[in-house]
Structure formats: C-alpha cells, structure tokens
Amino acid sequence: MNDKKTKIMTFNTLILHTAALFLLPLQLIFSVFLLLRGHDEPGGGFIAGLVASGAFVLYLFAHGVASTREIMRVEPRDLLALGLLLGLAAMFPGMFHGEAFLTAQWWEFSLGETDIKLSTVLIFDIGVYFAVLGTILTIVMSLTESEE
Amino acid sequence: MESLMAYVIGILFAAAIYMMLRRSIVKLVIGLIILSNAANLLIFAVSGMTRGAPPLIPEGAAAPLGIIADPLPQALILTAIVIAFGVLAFAVVLIHRAYEVVGNDDLDQMKDTDT
Amino acid sequence: MSPEVVLPIIIPLLAGALTLAFWRSTFYQRWISLFATTALLGSGIWLLSSIRETGFVVMQMGGWAAPFGITIVADLLSAIMIVLTGIIGLAIAVFSMAATPDKHQKFGYFPLMHLLLAGVAGSFLAGDIFNLFVWFEVMLLASFALLTLGGERAQMEGAIKYVTLNLFSSAIFLSAIGLLYGMVGTLNMADIGDKLSQVEHTGMVNVLAMMFLISFGIKAAAFPLFFWLPASYHTPLVGVSALFAGLLTKVGVYALYRVFTLIFIGDTGYTHTILLWVAVLTMLTGVLGAAAQFEFRRILSFHIVSQIGYMLLGLALFTPLAIIGGVFYIMHHIIVKTNLFLISGVVYRLLGSYDLKKLGGVYKQRPWLAILFLIPALSLAGIPPLSGFFAKFLVIRAGLEVDAWIATGTALLVGLLTLYSMIKIWAEVFWKKLPEGIDDSRLISNRTDSQLLVMLIPVVGLTLCTLYIGLNGEPIYQLASDAADQLLNPAAYIEAVLGENL
Numbered sequence: 024m025n026d027k028k029t030k031i032m033t034f035n036t037l038i039l040h041t042a043a044l045f046l047l048p049l050q051l052i053f054s055v056f057l058l059l060r061g062h063d064e065p066g067g068g069f070i071a072g073l074v075a076s077g078a079f080v081l082y083l084f085a086h087g088v089a090s091t092r093e094i095m096r097v098e099p100r101d102l103l104a105l106g107l108l109l110g111l112a113a114m115f116p117g118m119f120h121g122e123a124f125l126t127a128q129w130w131e132f133s134l135g136e137t138d139i140k141l142s143t144v145l146i147f148d149i150g151v152y153f154a155v156l157g158t159i160l161t162i163v164m165s166l167t168e169s170e171e
Numbered sequence: 172m173e174s175l176m177a178y179v180i181g182i183l184f185a186a187a188i189y190m191m192l193r194r195s196i197v198k199l200v201i202g203l204i205i206l207s208n209a210a211n212l213l214i215f216a217v218s219g220m221t222r223g224a225p226p227l228i229p230e231g232a233a234a235p236l237g238i239i240a241d242p243l244p245q246a247l248i249l250t251a252i253v254i255a256f257g258v259l260a261f262a263v264v265l266i267h268r269a270y271e272v273v274g275n276d277d278l279d280q281m282k283d284t285d286t
Numbered sequence: 287m288s289p290e291v292v293l294p295i296i297i298p299l300l301a302g303a304l305t306l307a308f309w310r311s312t313f314y315q316r317w318i319s320l321f322a323t324t325a326l327l328g329s330g331i332w333l334l335s336s337i338r339e340t341g342f343v344v345m346q347m348g349g350w351a352a353p354f355g356i357t358i359v360a361d362l363l364s365a366i367m368i369v370l371t372g373i374i375g376l377a378i379a380v381f382s383m384a385a386t387p388d389k390h391q392k393f394g395y396f397p398l399m400h401l402l403l404a405g406v407a408g409s410f411l412a413g414d415i416f417n418l419f420v421w422f423e424v425m426l427l428a429s430f431a432l433l434t435l436g437g438e439r440a441q442m443e444g445a446i447k448y449v450t451l452n453l454f455s456s457a458i459f460l461s462a463i464g465l466l467y468g469m470v471g472t473l474n475m476a477d478i479g480d481k482l483s484q485v486e487h488t489g490m491v492n493v494l495a496m497m498f499l500i501s502f503g504i505k506a507a508a509f510p511l512f513f514w515l516p517a518s519y520h521t522p523l524v525g526v527s528a529l530f531a532g533l534l535t536k537v538g539v540y541a542l543y544r545v546f547t548l549i550f551i552g553d554t555g556y557t558h559t560i561l562l563w564v565a566v567l568t569m570l571t572g573v574l575g576a577a578a579q580f581e582f583r584r585i586l587s588f589h590i591v592s593q594i595g596y597m598l599l600g601l602a603l604f605t606p607l608a609i610i611g612g613v614f615y616i617m618h619h620i621i622v623k624t625n626l627f628l629i630s631g632v633v634y635r636l637l638g639s640y641d642l643k644k645l646g647g648v649y650k651q652r653p654w655l656a657i658l659f660l661i662p663a664l665s666l667a668g669i670p671p672l673s674g675f676f677a678k679f680l681v682i683r684a685g686l687e688v689d690a691w692i693a694t695g696t697a698l699l700v701g702l703l704t705l706y707s708m709i710k711i712w713a714e715v716f717w718k719k720l721p722e723g724i725d726d727s728r729l730i731s732n733r734t735d736s737q738l739l740v741m742l743i744p745v746v747g748l749t750l751c752t753l754y755i756g757l758n759g760e761p762i763y764q765l766a767s768d769a770a771d772q773l774l775n776p777a778a779y780i781e782a783v784l785g786e787n788l
Contacts, residue, residue: 069253100306100309101307103306104303104304104306104307104309105307107299107302107303107306108300108303108304108307111296111299111300111303114296117348117349118289122349123345123346123347123348123349124289124292124296124345124347124348125347125348126348126349127348158257162260162264166264166267191450191454196446199446199450203450203453203454203457206453206454206457207453207456207457207460209457209461210457210458210460210461210464211460213461213464213465214460214461214463214464214467217464217465217467217468218464218467218468219468243467243473244464244467247416247463247464247467247473250416250420251419251460254420254423257427258423258426258427258430258453258456261427261430261431261449262449262453265430265434265442265445265446265449266446268434268437268442269442269443269445269446272437272438272439272442273439273442273443278446281442281443281446282443283439283440283443
C-alpha cells in the first residue's frame with residue numbers, strides 16, 4: 024500500500040525526472056527576471072513567487088518531498104517568515120523621513136554605463152516573492168507528506 | 172455587451188448557489204469558487220466596460236489623452252482573485268481533511284455539532 | 287505624521303512574522319507574543335489619548351491623498367475597539383502560555399493569533415471600504431486556520447459551516463462594493479458618505495444597504511444567519527474560542543455601526559426598522575437556543591448571539607442615548623464574554639469536560655473560582671452594579687424613550703433568560719455534587735499547579751476590568767458618549783478624512 028502511494032506521489036517517468044532537473048534552474052532564473060522587471064513592466068513579486076514555487080513543485084512531483092527539502096536547504100516556513108519581515112521592513116524607511124508609512128523611497132546610483140534604481144518597493148516585492156514561495160511550498164509539502 | 176454580461180453574472184450566481192445547496196462537500200467548494208468569480212465579474216461589469224487605452228499619462232501632458240479604461244476595478248478584481256485563491260486553497264485542504272476524518276463527503280452526515 | 291494609528295496593525299504583523307521565524311522554539315514564541323500584545327495595548331492607549339486631544343487621527347498610506355489612496359483613520363470608536371483588542375490579545379497571550387499544547391504551537395498557533403489580531407485591528411482602522419474587505423479576509427483566513435488546529439472531527443464539521451457562511455458573506459460584501467463603486471465611483475468611506483448624501487435617494491441605495499446588512503450580519507452572527515457560530519465556536523482550543531468570542535463577531539458589529547452611521551443614513555425609516563427587527567429576533571433566538579444547551583461553551587456561544595442583538599438594538603434605535611448604550615455594550619461584552627470562555631477553559635483543566643452533566647462540585651473545592659465565574663456571569667445577565675447592568679440600562683432606556691415597546695420588552699425578557707442560563711451553569715458546574723465516576727484528582731489536589739495559576743491571571747484581570755466598568759461607570763459612559771457624538775455627526779469624520787479635498 025505504502026509503496027503504491029509513493030509511486031503515485033512521485034511520477035517516476037524518466038522524462039519528467041530529467042526535465043525537472045533542467046527546468047528547476049531555468050524557472051528560478053525566470054522568476055528572478057520577473058521579479059526585477061516588476062516595477063515598470065508586467066511582472067512583480069507575486070507572479071515571480073508563483074513561478075518559483077512552480078519550479079519546486081515540479082521537482083517535488085518528480086523526486087519526492089525528501090529530495091526537494093535537500094536541494095532547498097531552507098525550510099519553507101523560514102522563507103515565509105523572511106518574506107514577511109522584508110515586507111514589513113519596507114514600510115519603515117518612509118517614516119524616518121517624516122512621511123507616511125509605505126511611502127516609497129528611491130536610491131539611484133550609476134554603475135558604469137547603467138543607472139541602477141533601488142527602492143523600498145523592490146524590497147517589498149522581494150518580501151512578497153519569498154512569502155508566496157514559502158506559503159505555497161509549506162502547503163504543498165505538508166499535503167504531500169500527509170498523503171505519504 | 173453589458174446586458175450579456177448581466178445575464179452571465181446572473182447565471183453564475185444561480186449556478187453557484189445551486190451547487191452550494193447540494194449535499195456533497197466537493198460541490199460546495201465548486202459553488203464557492205463560482206461565487207467568487209461571479210462577484211469579480213460583477214465588479215468588472217458595473218464599473219463600466221470601456222474599450223480604452225491604459226491609463227498612462229504621456230510625457231509632458233497633465234492628463235491622459237483620449238478614452239482610458241478605469242484601472243481601479245481591475246486592481247480590485249486582482250486583489251480579490253488573490254484573496255479568493257488563498258481562501259479557496261484553504262477550503263480545498265479543509266474538505267480533504269474533513270473527508271479523511273469523517274470518511275464521507277455527504278454534508279448531511281456532518282451534523283454532530285448542530286444539536 | 288502620527289504613527290500611533292498604524293502601530294496597532296504593524297505590531298501584530300511584526301509579531302506574526304517573528305513568531306513564525308522562531309517556529310522551532312515555543313519558548314520564544316510565547317514571550318514574543320506576550321511582549322507584542324502588551325505593545326498592542328500600549329499603542330491602543332496612545333491612540334486613544336491622542337484622539338481625546340484631536341478628535342480624529344488620519345494617515346494617508348504611502349502619501350497618496352484621499353480619496354484616491356488608502357486611508358487609515360481612527361475615531362473614538364475605533365480607538366476604543368483597538369484598546370479592547372489589546373486587552374483581549376494580552377489576556378489570550380497570557381492564557382496561552384499555559385493552556386496551549388505543544389502540538390498546536392508547532393502548527394503555528396501564535397503566528398495565526400497575531401495575524402488575526404492584525405486583521406481585527408486593520409478592520410477597525412480602515413477608512414476605505416475595499417481595505418475593510420481585505421482586513422476582513424486576513425482575519426477570516428487566520429480564523430479558519432485557528433479553528434481547524436488539531437483536526438478533530440467536530441472541528442472539521444464546524445469549520446465547514448463557518449468557512450462556507452463566511453465566504454458567502456465575503457462574496458456578497460465584494461458584490462456590494464462593486465455595485466457601490468459603480469454608483470458613486472469611489473471607495474473611500476468618507477467620500478462615499480459625502481457623495482451618497484448628495485445624490486437623489488433611490489431604491490438602489492437601499493438594496494446596497496441590505497447587501498451590507500446581510501454580509502456584516504453573517505459576520506456578526508445576527509438573525510437569521512447566526513447558526514454557523516454555535517456550530518463552530520465550541521470546537522477549537524479554549525484560547526481560540528475566547529479570542530473569537532471576544533473579537534470576531536464584534537468586528538461585524540463595528541462594521542455595521544460604521545456603515546449605518548456614515549453611509550446609509552438617508553433612509554433610516556427603512557433600513558433601521560429592518561435592523562430593529564433583526565436585533566429583536568437575534569436576541570430572542572440566541573437566548574432560547576442557549577436555554578436548550580447542556581455544553582458549557584455552547585451555552586456561551588448562543589449567548590454571544592443574543593448579546594449581539596442588544597448591540598444592534600442600540601444601532602437600530604439610532605438616538606444618541608441608544609448609540610451610547612450600544613458602544614457601552616460592546617465594551618462590556620468583549621471583556622465579559624472572553625472571560626467566561628477562559629473560565630470554561632479553567633474548569634476544563636480541572637475536570638476534563640465541557641459537558642454540564644459531567645461537571646460539578648467546583649464551589650466546594652475552589653470557592654474563589656466560583657466567585658470569579660459569578661461576577662462576569664451576573665454581569666452578562668445585567669445585575670447591578672456590574673458593567674452589564676449599565677449597558678442594558680442604557681439600551682432599554684433609549685428604547686423606552688422612543689416608545690419601542692416590543693424591542694424593550696424583548697430586551698428585558700432576554701435579560702431574564704440570560705440570568706436563567708447563567709444560573710444553570712452555576713448550579714450544574716459549581717453547586718451540585720460531582721457525578722459518580724468523574725476523575726476529580728486535579729480538582730481536589732492541594733498541590734500548586736503553576737499552569738493553572740497562569741491561566742487565572744487573565745481571568746482575574748478581566749474580572750477586575752468588569753468591576754471597574756461597573757463601579758466606576760462615569761468615565762466609561764463619558765467615553766461612549768463622546769464616541770456616539772462622533773458617530774452621529776458624520777460631517778466631522780468626512781472633513782477629517784478628506785480635508786481640503788472635500
């Protein structure tokens with residue numbers, strides 16, 4: 024019984040097995056790309072977090088929970104906490120300038136040829152990214168583990 | 172277009188309530204999903220279905236040119252979709268657990284807490 | 287720039303993130319929770335004192351001016367509710383130090399508790415109707431998860447009803463927001479109130495009012511949509527029950543107070559008459575439901591329903607005295623009801639049951655616990671000089687002034703039946719002999735039980751609050767009266783939020 028269930032939860036086809044290995048880094052890079060282009064163009068923390076969690080969930084289907092935990096190295100719950108703390112941290116800089124909470128602050132500097140714009144919005148987006156990733160992986164992993 | 176949408180929304184609400192009144196908890200959740208979609212569509216329809224450009228102000232101008240679409244309902248719907256996504260994900264986990272604990276997906280068997 | 291108006295939201299969110307980060311250590315989680323709820327209470331008192339000076343505290347999030355941005359606004363009613371949230375949060379945090387099994391803490395009891403407090407505080411401070419919806423959902427999501435922590439059969443069954451009804455209410459709320467936006471083109475509550483007072487009064491406004499009434503009525507557990515509450519509130523951990531009993535339904539009541547004093551005031555002859563009947567039937571069905579019950583927490587749950595009726599009665603009568611009574615009632619009720627649930631938890635710790643037939647003999651062994659029960663119980667029933675007496679007195683007096691005979695008659699009758707229920711609990715749990723075959727080793731043991739002592743700290747604290755409200759009612763009455771003044775004068779609220787954009 025147990026054996027059969029494990030088989031259902033990890034699809035042991037060779038194609039998925041191999042593809043998941045290659046797709047994982049690609050999807051993660053794509054998620055970072057989506058995250059960083061988020062402010063001016065379609066993208067952002069939420070959708071990037073979904074893409075990243077999609078990458079890990081695909082890997083999880085192919086290789087099981089244990090090896091997913093192994094390659095993640097951090098607990099999804101820690102990611103969730105980190106995301107929430109980053110999101111909250113983005114609220115405060117505005118306050119130190121005497122403005123309302125959540126007022127965006129921008130820091131611009133040039134690095135060689137390109138101008139780089141950093142902002143509290145980006146910090147907030149990164150927080151959303153980690154929070155979404157952490158939430159979805161916590162739910163999916165605990166559901167899969169309860170099935171196994 | 173508006174009247175077509177009004178019919179669609181009405182049908183969605185009716186279908187959602189019909190599904191929610193059935194005995195199976197799976198159909199109950201399907202009903203809730205349709206209900207949240209119907210509400211989102213309602214916001215979209217009542218706030219005016221204009222075929223307009225994105226509400227961006229060109230450089231140098233003080234106000235957007237031409238007809239623009241109202242971005243606020245879209246933001247509302249987006250937020251509501253994300254919230255509904257989270258809540259319904261929880262609801263699906265809940266009915267799964269409830270099915271495991273009760274061993275039955277019939278709502279009529281779940282009245283231990285009613286008396 | 288006034289940080290006190292956002293601190294009640296930020297502090298629980300921060301505490302939620304921190305307790306989540308420390309999910310491996312229950313020790314840190316407990317102390318962070320204790321510290322954070324104390325800070326929440328402190329920020330509430332700060333908010334209250336600055337509102338006593340200035341009248342309103344408004345902050346436009348991210349610097350976007352109203353009515354386009356999201357406004358966080360506190361008037362006196364919001365501030366009172368925030369202080370009460372802090373008191374209840376602190377009481378539950380102390381109680382949870384002793385009464386939470388490690389298993390539940392591992393599954394995120396404390397982070398969820400803080401998320402719930404953030405949702406509650408956000409709802410009290412939201413100045414934007416969609417923002418109110420979002421905070422409602424935050425609160426609901428946390429409450430769903432708290433309700434099912436543990437995963438027992440009764441919890442699952444209760445949770446399905448709770449989740450379904452609340453999601454249904456959210457969908458109605460969302461539809462109503464959409465229709466309202468289609469009508470007036472704004473989401474800022476002050477702006478909506480301003481615009482609706484200028485438009486010709488049409489039937490559509492009444493339809494919207496009814497949609498809000500149904501939606502908030504479900505969340506406040508008003509008749510006829512209250513049955514999810516007694517089906518679910520007795521199932522989770524007692525700390526969770528107490529937190530829900532104190533705060534969740536009151537958020538619905540607060541929302542009703544907000545929209546029916548600020549937005550839907552054009553046709554009070556129609557809307558507030560319906561509210562009046564809802565209030566009367568809520569009182570009556572709640573108390574009759576309780577009379578038939580023999581489970582400690584279910585009796586208390588049904589009494590939440592009947593007490594909600596008194597608060598709605600205050601709103602429905604819509605005279606200054608009635609609103610004062612309603613606000614006073616909310617303050618009294620939150621403290622007393624949480625306290626009674628906590629006491630049921632203490633009794634459970636002593637005797638291992640909530641079933642009245644399996645309880646008994648507590649007075650003989652622990653007379654002080656019986657006294658601690660009797661004070662909030664009699665206060666709930668409205669015996670002078672406790673807090674409930676003044677709350678009921680104000681509402682009923684307001685009813686008599688406007689000749690609402692049926693409503694006041696029902697209110698008096700329900701008070702009597704409440705006393706009957708409380709005496710039933712007293713007789714069964716405290717007075718009668720313990721039935722044969724019940725393990726009473728914990729009850730009669732003389733060993734000091736340090737966990738029990740910790741559980742009693744919030745009970746004693748809340749009892750003192752009840753006594754304080756009862757014996758020193760004048761300043762509390764003054765507070766409620768000022769809050770009612772603000773509620774009945776929406777122009778000041780609108781001006782405070784919109785400022786020069788009016």
